[in-house]
Amino acid sequence: MSIEEKQKPQRNDRVTIRTVATHAGVSVAAVSKVMRNAYGVSDALRARVTDAIETLAYRPSRAARGLRGRSFTIGVLLIDIRNPFLPEVIAGVNEVLGPSHYQAMIGVSDARVQLETSLIESMIDYKMDGLILVAPRLPSEILATFAVQIPIVAVGYHDASATAFDTVNAEDQRGAEIAVEALLACGYRDIEMLSLGERQGHAVSVVRQREIGFRRAMQRGGLGSSPTISKIPIASPKREEVMRKFLSRKDRPRAVFCWSDLDAITLLSLAMEMGVRVPEDLAVIGYDNSSTAALGLVNLASIDQSGRELGQVATRALISRIEGRTASEHIFQIPSLVSRNSLTRFGNSTDR
Amino acid sequence: MSIEEKQKPQRNDRVTIRTVATHAGVSVAAVSKVMRNAYGVSDALRARVTDAIETLAYRPSRAARGLRGRSFTIGVLLIDIRNPFLPEVIAGVNEVLGPSHYQAMIGVSDARVQLETSLIESMIDYKMDGLILVAPRLPSEILATFAVQIPIVAVGYHDASATAFDTVNAEDQRGAEIAVEALLACGYRDIEMLSLGERQGHAVSVVRQREIGFRRAMQRGGLGSSPTISKIPIASPKREEVMRKFLSRKDRPRAVFCWSDLDAITLLSLAMEMGVRVPEDLAVIGYDNSSTAALGLVNLASIDQSGRELGQVATRALISRIEGRTASEHIFQIPSLVSRNSLTRFGNSTDR
DNA sequence: CGACGAATGTAGAACGTTCTCCATATAACG
DNA sequence: CGTTATATGGAGAACGTTCTACATTCGTCG
Structure with a gap:
């Protein structure tokens, strides 16, 4: 007590490549070689090192690896x-x-x-x-x-x-086309798309691609060169409001292609609440074929992209x-x- | 062309702490000090270093950081x-x-x-x-x-x-109790729980806790000391089958508390398909209050844990x-x- | 039997940080 | 003016890997 008889102070001994090397009686480089199974390692060496790794439960540090090579x-x-x-x-x-x-x-x-x-x-x-x-x-x-x-x-x-x-x-262009073609095949002519209003929509985004496909298919079907595309604001509290407005429009279309199940399902839900019958009053096709769409309760037709x-x-x-x-x-x-x-x-x- | 006039070969110069130090005309240690805002840094030094960091768009390497200190x-x-x-x-x-x-x-x-x-x-x-x-x-x-x-x-x-x-x-125990209490308050007495059959269920899991709460509340409500708890197998293709079987049981209970919305929603869906009316034939309370539960189409009562x-x-x-x-x-x-x-x-x- | 090449193992320098001492300069004080 | 405290900056040793360059040992072949 009087004499400070400090042990080597409790260092939380991490097992490093050096520990393994010592334990196996080889060099650090050798261990590294085995780990990367690099050229120039005898079976004997490999066995010894592998054993040591096993017994010591050695795990290489990702941080250190990242510093030097792959992580x-x-x-x-x-x-x-x-x-x-x-x-x-x-x-x-x-x-x-x-x-x-x-x-x-x-x-x-x-x-x-x-x-x-x-x-x-x-x-x-x-x-x-x-x-x-x-x-x-x-x-x-x-x-x-x-x-x-x-x-x-x-x-x-x-x-x-x-x-x-x-x-x-x-x-995605093709996906949108398929949706429109399906709607046409069911006899609907009055079709709109419900898309996403991105902050800075860039042409590379899947949403824009689906819009392009939608336009092309509509055009090809003889439904005008600039069909209506409504936009749902992204990350805004007004999203539902926009959809409600859409549903209560006097000139609401007969069918709608929605950019994503995420919104299509909400749309379906609001439609039910507002007494808009699906598909009798409004046909809907979503996108993604999410598991929720497949539920019997929801039963949403959707474009599947796995x-x-x-x-x-x-x-x-x-x-x-x-x-x-x-x-x-x-x-x-x-x-x-x-x-x-x-x-x-x-x-x-x-x-x- | 004939003479190999190699430039210093295209090294993808990463900006390191050393680059910053040189640029600011100080030591590496000084830069590090500024970054960690450690003691012993004059305003002048800090300014110079900060400037250098800015102009060089320096980002410390997380890998290196992890090796020495915090990441x-x-x-x-x-x-x-x-x-x-x-x-x-x-x-x-x-x-x-x-x-x-x-x-x-x-x-x-x-x-x-x-x-x-x-x-x-x-x-x-x-x-x-x-x-x-x-x-x-x-x-x-x-x-x-x-x-x-x-x-x-x-x-x-x-x-x-x-x-x-x-x-x-x-x-979670309390959550389950609340569910049971709500069912009791609605007059239901014939209540079961639909739980999750975990591979190695441990008492610490939320599911087991909900089971405990369920049992206690049932007991407290005078509904026997060992109420029925059915289990849905985890990660098995038979999950739906089990639920279907539950729904078509002759002695199916009047109300069910389900361990999670995830399964409660599937249950609701299957009930609809099988002609079991909710809540007239079967009342359901889920757990998690997920966004899907809130949909008008689904309308699933649920225990909310934010x-x-x-x-x-x-x-x-x-x-x-x-x-x-x-x-x-x-x-x-x-x-x-x-x-x-x-x-x-x-x-x-x-x-x- | 000497030389050479292949096979095997090792030393040690990076990698980019943090952080513990030190060294110096400046201020304070008697 | 000498001494001591305090503020400021820097040297350099870790951290745990990878990997190049070298040293050693063998077998083989002329």
């Missing part, structure tokens, strides 16, 4: 976490990543350009190995500057001319790029219609 | 990304984190203990500053061992005796722990009933 982490950026379409994409990413030694870390930008930028920068600063950006808001030039620092795959971002990064998309598949494809593309590919790839999936009661009573023709 | 990142672990309750929690976290210099990185464990462990370890290996675990599956002892390595706040994890980490919960608030509170707790608090805190929120048509026709009495 075996890929970053995923989501605009929004509330839209049920996005979780599907994540599920797809995780499925592909699962068996590999990569792991996903997710950032949520809440559709704010500022936050989006800083999250991407953070991911770069973490020395992540690659990025999957889902429906990013940043312009293509900016993405390109990021892409020289880190492999990037953009999902839901229509810029097939990009050379610096890859893109993975469902053909988020899971998009996630899977994007992840494979990213990995191949991480592993050396430099030429950019632009991959497309074909969406399809899932017919349900909101299109035509007892319309489960192509449901799956 | 200003907190990790969030979600069991599942499809349950719409979880995104709410994330939203709450982001709201609190927004103005601070911290950032959130999210991992998704898909309810697999294996993956959960490895994600937590990764986050530790990244030297993140703290972790928010939402409804983790790991037992308390294991969490405790992690908690000595990194500050942890568990959300939706009932272990108020934990000393190594904090917990933030809605009082995921956003839980996220906010958890984040504040985590930050205070990061900043030095060592005594553990266990915070509770009080849930409340949101009455809707599934409980009693035109039942919007306490809706808000």
Whole structure:
């Protein structure tokens, strides 16, 4: 007590590569070699090191790895976490990543350009190995500057001319066309689109693409060169109000194609409350084929773009790029219609 | 061309703390001091450094930071990304984190203990500053061992005796009681609970807590000491089948309390398809008050536990722990009933 | 038997921070 | 004017990896 007999003060001994090396009686470099299974390692050495790693339950520090080489982490950026379409994409990413030694870390930008930028920068600063950006808001030039620092795959971002990064998309123009064609086939002629009023809508966004497809299909169907597209404000308390107004319009159209299930379902709900019968008074087709749309209660016809598949494809593309590919790839999936009661009573023709 | 006149080969000059130091004509240590606003920095020095940082658009490397000190990142672990309750929690976290210099990185464990462990370890290996675990599956002892390595706040994890980490919960027992009380108040006596059959249900899980509350309230209401609790299998294709069977039972109860809106909404949907009228034949109360429950089409009475608030509170707790608090805190929120048509026709009495 | 190449292992310099000492300059005080 | 306290800035050692460049040992072949 009187004499300070300090033990070496309780250091929370982290097992590092050095611990492993000592334990196995080899050099640090040797351990590193085994871990990276690099050239020039004998079976004996490998066995000893592997044993040591096992017994010590050694885990390499991601931070240190990032500082020097790869971190075996890929970053995923989501605009929004509330839209049920996005979780599907994540599920797809995780499925592909699962068996590999990569792991996903997710950032949520809440559709704010500022936050989006800083999250991407953070991911770069973490020395992540690659990025999957889902429906990013940043312009293509900016993405390109990021892409020289880190492999990037953009999902839901229509810029097939990009050379610096890859893109993975469902053909949103085609999806919208399919919707219009389905409505036409049911005999509806008086069709409008309910779209999203983005702050700074850029042509690459899925929403704008769907608008383009809508216009083209309407034109092709002989319904005028500039069909009506109403916009629902983004992230505003007035969203419902806008939809109510739409529903109570005297010249309300006979059918509507909505940019996303997210809003289409609300629309259906409001329609019910206001006594607008679906599909008798108003036919509705949504987009995304979310699980809620499939509920018997909701029964919303929708354009299906498998988020899971998009996630899977994007992840494979990213990995191949991480592993050396430099030429950019632009991959497309074909969406399809899932017919349900909101299109035509007892319309489960192509449901799956 | 003939003579190899190599420039210094195109090094992708990252702006490091050293670049800043040189540019400002000071030492590396000085820059670091300014960044951490540590003691012993004159206004003049600070100004010069700040300027340099600005002009060079310097961003410190998170990887390097993690290696030595703090990384200003907190990790969030979600069991599942499809349950719409979880995104709410994330939203709450982001709201609190927004103005601070911290950032959130999210991992998704898909309810697999294996993956959960490895994600937590990764986050530790990244030297993140703290972790928010939402409804983790790991037992308390294991969490405790992690908690000595990194500050942890568990959300939706009932272990108020934990000393190594904090917990933030809605009082799930109370929530279940409220549900039962509401059903009793409507005159229903024949009540069952639809719960979740977890692989290895541990008492700390919100689901088990709700079961406890359910039993107590039923008992208190004089409805026997062991009321019926049916279980829906987790992550199984048979989930719908089980619900269908429940709905077609001859001795089907008059009212049901369902562990989560996620399943309650499916139940409502199946009921409609099978011609079981809600609430005339079957009253239903869900849990979470998800946005889908609020839809006019669905109109599901539900116990509200604000995921956003839980996220906010958890984040504040985590930050205070990061900043030095060592005594553990266990915070509770009080849930409340949101009455809707599934409980009693035109039942919007306490809706808000 | 000497030389050479292949195979195997190691030393040690990065990577970009943080942070603990020190060194110096300036102020305060008797 | 000498001494001591206080403010300010810098040197340099970590942190835990990766990876290049080298050293050593063998086998093989002329």
